[in-house]
Amino acid sequence: MLMKNIALLFFLLALVNVYSQSDTEALRVDKERINENLTKLSTFGRDSSGHSYRVAFSDEDVAARGFVLQLMKDAGLETRIDYAGNIIGRRDGKDSKSKPIIFGSHIDMVPDGGDYDGCVGVMGAIEVIKTLDERNVVTNHPLEVILFANEEGGVIGSSAIAGHLNTDLLGEKNITGITMGEGIRKIGGNPDRIGEVAREKGSMLAFLELHIEQGAILENEQIDIGIVEGIVGIEWWDVTITGSANHAGTTPMNMRKDAMLAAAKFTIAVNEVINSVEGRQVGTVGRIKAEPGAPNVIPGKVVLSLEIRDLSKEKIRQLFEMIQERAEQIEAETGTEIAFEHLSTDSYPALTDKLIKSTIASVASDLGYSHKEMPSGAGHDAQEMAVIGPVGMIFIPSKGGISHSPEEYSSPEDIARGANVLLHTILELDQKGL
């Protein structure tokens, strides 16, 4: 009888799983499983030539969301779809009234995109839950996994949660040919009530996002984990350079008002200004159109794009002012006029939480992974979530720094390392709070 009771006690102890420090320290995600799930997810929306078009609101997006929803249920999550079309899976904590720890990312992609951007974060989040579930680890705080709707088309799902979705966007058609509102309805949301998904500031303990770097810094420096310092703000301008279109044969070099020459000087000035200041700001001229655009006509007009990204809005402003000064010199040198039109990107810098950063760093060190702090040059759902509470981001290496391309790749080992860091950061924050 005593033996029987002792056996029952052990059984009950195992069942309740009052986990100890040493128990959770040994916890690791299942590398095979997470990578298998990523591979399965990658089949949704891939065409016969190996290119993927799982754009938000497409039939392929809907099918892939169904696959992920099932994975969430299989991991024991209580799932629902909010009015914005976000798929939310909740796992209760010991204190179900306490603030949740939220983590997740997105699975929609740019046309001809890759299989890792966003997907690693979603599969990583589900793998964390699955790992906790298998080992019967119950956290103090509730956990929430979110698959955000339409990240690539303007962080729609996360900005709805952050409470500042630009509702003008709901009437705009996306690349699938339906409006954002119709798309949200198609994936189970309700655009008429989308305002209701906004969450209060301070309503979460933390938000964490595991993501591929989309740059080549980690790979080049052979570092396992990037700890994101913040997500850069993005500002765009259309720059119109007006010269004088003229016959390329009959107009002597010293009588030209060549908008193309001015555009060349401007492009170099942008590069020089961005490089002239300490820091990791970037500036890009990515689009250019010259008119009339014939080999035998001096261009009278060039329109090009200017993009500046940095963690500081103030620094972006200073860099832009330096570029404006250089533009004035170029106007004088070339006899052209240079006009700037600021375009709204709804993208502002978002810094990550200091304590979350240090937690990620110590977790990575404990796991034996090298790590470094770095900005995120790309926008992410975490940028929106930062509006309502502290956020952190975990980067893993991207092969060749390639992203938004079928060539996107992160190794199974790197993916597992990232998920392990996510897992233990959640457990640390759950224990220590913020």
Place this chain on the structure above:
Amino acid sequence: MLMKNIALLFFLLALVNVYSQSDTEALRVDKERINENLTKLSTFGRDSSGHSYRVAFSDEDVAARGFVLQLMKDAGLETRIDYAGNIIGRRDGKDSKSKPIIFGSHIDMVPDGGDYDGCVGVMGAIEVIKTLDERNVVTNHPLEVILFANEEGGVIGSSAIAGHLNTDLLGEKNITGITMGEGIRKIGGNPDRIGEVAREKGSMLAFLELHIEQGAILENEQIDIGIVEGIVGIEWWDVTITGSANHAGTTPMNMRKDAMLAAAKFTIAVNEVINSVEGRQVGTVGRIKAEPGAPNVIPGKVVLSLEIRDLSKEKIRQLFEMIQERAEQIEAETGTEIAFEHLSTDSYPALTDKLIKSTIASVASDLGYSHKEMPSGAGHDAQEMAVIGPVGMIFIPSKGGISHSPEEYSSPEDIARGANVLLHTILELDQKGL
């Protein structure tokens, strides 16, 4: 009876018009008439908004050619259309076996072109004949006025006369939607027999073309007459710059292989190389395409056009070699590759005849017109005619240097001055030979 005979003698003398130096010195074209004819010609192909689309082989081109043919007949010319569609008007000389003096230009235009390019030369040529006719001046040499077919679409009529028409062009559709061959048939030629219009080298005494400058040198320097030293050769290259397309947010400045930055450096290098050497050569980057062409992607590929024009083929070659050297430096600086593809333009430099140039100069001085020598940066029918004999070109000022545009303008005074120089150059060459 004596009085009657004397009167008859005077009558006969007037009829035969054995013209003396002093007779012809006083000869002037009719300024009103030439400008009225130009104005009438400009109505063919003009739409209600004032834009003109008298492209070669269009119905409007056919109608305008009919108008000019009638003017030629009214001026007493014996007219015919050759197999290339050139309209040729002949006026016999005292020595009908001697080599003709040929002069003319074209009336076809680029889409949305102007009313002076080519037309001034054709109307000027007919006005010269009309003036000689009214005053019963008979030259020693036969005179030939030619309205060349399709100048803007590749100097088709004049290159056929020069005997080196690229017959591949006959199968190519022009902007009106019909092939060059069909077009030639439409205007009265015969593409099957076009080879027969080629003339022998040395078969003409001289070819003269009156034309608008299409540049702003004469206007800026307030000079009446430009004496063309030669017509520049034109060479074209497609320049392909290959870098690496990448995320504009996640790729640090020092890890970029930015094809746009390389294109900017290249455009400036072209300008610097062209300006680094004495002379009136010109170099232009007129067309540019960046891929993928989004504000948030570093361009991986830029294709741009390079055009160099000069009177010397050798100088063009040297300039291109200098540009190639600079391109190699830019490749190293930017981590890109720059490839050149030479495109055929069938355009080679053509120098004008020294004696014709000095004749134009002395004629202009005698008429009280200021003049200067200058290259022609644009191609002309005279360039083709230079293959079969000595050529000369007379330029008049273009307002604002504008050409190939509805804004094209030369004043009635300048047009009359140009026609007077053409008239007296013909008479001088007719007297003195070459």
